[in-house]
Amino acid sequence: MRTQVAIIGGGPSGLLLSQLLHKKGIDSVVLERKTRDYVLGRIRAGILEQGFVDLMHEAGVGERMDRESFVHDGTVVSYGDEEFGINFKDLTGTSVVVYGQTEVTRDLYDAREAMDGKIVFNTENVQIHEADSDAPYVTYTVDGSEHRIDCDFVAGCDGFHGVSRQTIPLTVRREYEKVYPFGWLGILSETPPVHDELIYAGSERGFALCSMRNDNLSRYYIQCSLSDSPEDWTDAAFWQELKRRIPAHYAENLVTGPSIEKSIAPLRSFVTEPMRWGRLFLCGDAAHIVPPTGAKGLNTAASDIHYLYNGLVAHYHDGDDEGLDRYSEKALARIWKAERFSWWFTSLMHRFPDQSDFDLKMQQADIAFLRDNRAAQTVMAENYVGLPY
Incomplete structure (x- = not known):
C-alpha cells in the first residue's frame, strides 16, 4: 500500500489530522491498535479550547459539537467554604x-467513514522503518498477516505507550x-451537575x-492516594468525601446517584x-x-495537529518545508507553556504529602492573590482558554 501520510493511532489526534489532510486533497492511512468501539469506550476529558473548536470546524465536523456542547465563560475556584x-x-x-x-472522536470517525477514509483496526506489531531517510515505511500485522505501507511522512499519534516515540533513538531524544x-479518583454519574460552571476545589482534605x-x-x-484502587471506594464513600471538599452550599445541593464509570488516573x-x-x-x-x-491534554494534542497539518499542506501545495522543519520547535514552545500552567494549577490546588506549614501558608497566599488580583486572574484565564498557536 502507498500513501502520503501514515498516521499511527486512531484516537482524536490521528483522526483529526487525517480529516484535515483529506479536506486538502492529501492522502493518509490511519492504523489503530484496537476496534472503533473500544476507542469510543474510553472516557476522557472534554474541555476544548477555541483553537480546537476552530480545527473541528475547518475539518467539517463541528455541527453536532455546536448543537450539543456547553459554552463556559468562566470557572469557580474554592478553598474550604471560600469561593470566587x-x-x-x-x-x-x-x-x-x-x-x-x-x-469528538465519534464525530471524526463518522466523518472519515463518510469520506471513505482509510482506517485499519486491530493492527499489531506496528513498526516504523527508515524514518530518518527519504523513503519511510510502516509494517504491521492484522489477523496474523503482515502488511506494509510506503509513505512520505509518518505521524505518531499513538499515545504514551505507542511505538512512535520509541522509534526515535535514545541518543537523539531527551x-x-x-x-x-497522588492520583484522581473519578466517577461518571447520570445526575445533573451541581453547578453550571466547573468547580476547582481545594481543601485540607485534598483537591476535588x-x-x-x-x-x-x-x-x-x-484527589486520592496512588495506592488506592477504584474498588476501595464505594459510591457512598466517594460522594461523602466529595461533599467534604467543596463549599457547603454546593454539598447540600449535590445530587448523587450510582456511578456508571469509576477509575483512578495517576498524574x-x-x-x-x-x-x-x-x-x-x-x-x-x-x-x-x-x-x-x-x-490541556487534548488541547495540546490539537495544537500539535495544527502545526503538523499546516506544515504538510505547505509542503504538498507550495513546496515550502519551513513549517515541517520548525514543527518541533513551534510545538514544544507552546507545550512547555501548557506544562507550566498545568504544573502551577496542580501545585496550587492539591495537598502534597511533604508540605510543611510554611508551604501551606504559601499555597493559601497564592490562592488569595489569585482571588484579589485581576492581573493574576487574567494570566490564569489566558492560559486556561488556550494560548495562541
Missing part, C-alpha cells in the same frame, strides 16, 4: 467549550518527567473537581524532545503528558 469566580469571557474575550472527547504523589458532560451526566473527581508531567526525527513527527501523548488539572 474567574470570568474567562470578561478577562480574555474567549470562552471554552465542554464537549466530551468520546463525542525526556523530562515529573510524577505527582466538579465537572459535567451534559445536563444529566456529571463527572466528579477527588504526571512528561515531555520528550525533539518531536521530529527525519520524517517521523510525534503528536499528543506520544510526545507529552500534562496533569489534567488545567484541561
Whole structure:
C-alpha cells in the first residue's frame, strides 16, 4: 500500500489530522491498535479550547459539537467554604467549550467513514522503518498477516505507550518527567451537575473537581492516594468525601446517584524532545503528558495537529518545508507553556504529602492573590482558554 501520510493511532489526534489532510486533497492511512468501539469506550476529558473548536470546524465536523456542547465563560475556584469566580469571557474575550472527547472522536470517525477514509483496526506489531531517510515505511500485522505501507511522512499519534516515540533513538531524544504523589479518583454519574460552571476545589482534605458532560451526566473527581484502587471506594464513600471538599452550599445541593464509570488516573508531567526525527513527527501523548488539572491534554494534542497539518499542506501545495522543519520547535514552545500552567494549577490546588506549614501558608497566599488580583486572574484565564498557536 502507498500513501502520503501514515498516521499511527486512531484516537482524536490521528483522526483529526487525517480529516484535515483529506479536506486538502492529501492522502493518509490511519492504523489503530484496537476496534472503533473500544476507542469510543474510553472516557476522557472534554474541555476544548477555541483553537480546537476552530480545527473541528475547518475539518467539517463541528455541527453536532455546536448543537450539543456547553459554552463556559468562566470557572469557580474554592478553598474550604471560600469561593470566587474567574470570568474567562470578561478577562480574555474567549470562552471554552465542554464537549466530551468520546463525542469528538465519534464525530471524526463518522466523518472519515463518510469520506471513505482509510482506517485499519486491530493492527499489531506496528513498526516504523527508515524514518530518518527519504523513503519511510510502516509494517504491521492484522489477523496474523503482515502488511506494509510506503509513505512520505509518518505521524505518531499513538499515545504514551505507542511505538512512535520509541522509534526515535535514545541518543537523539531527551525526556523530562515529573510524577505527582497522588492520583484522581473519578466517577461518571447520570445526575445533573451541581453547578453550571466547573468547580476547582481545594481543601485540607485534598483537591476535588466538579465537572459535567451534559445536563444529566456529571463527572466528579477527588484527589486520592496512588495506592488506592477504584474498588476501595464505594459510591457512598466517594460522594461523602466529595461533599467534604467543596463549599457547603454546593454539598447540600449535590445530587448523587450510582456511578456508571469509576477509575483512578495517576498524574504526571512528561515531555520528550525533539518531536521530529527525519520524517517521523510525534503528536499528543506520544510526545507529552500534562496533569489534567488545567484541561490541556487534548488541547495540546490539537495544537500539535495544527502545526503538523499546516506544515504538510505547505509542503504538498507550495513546496515550502519551513513549517515541517520548525514543527518541533513551534510545538514544544507552546507545550512547555501548557506544562507550566498545568504544573502551577496542580501545585496550587492539591495537598502534597511533604508540605510543611510554611508551604501551606504559601499555597493559601497564592490562592488569595489569585482571588484579589485581576492581573493574576487574567494570566490564569489566558492560559486556561488556550494560548495562541
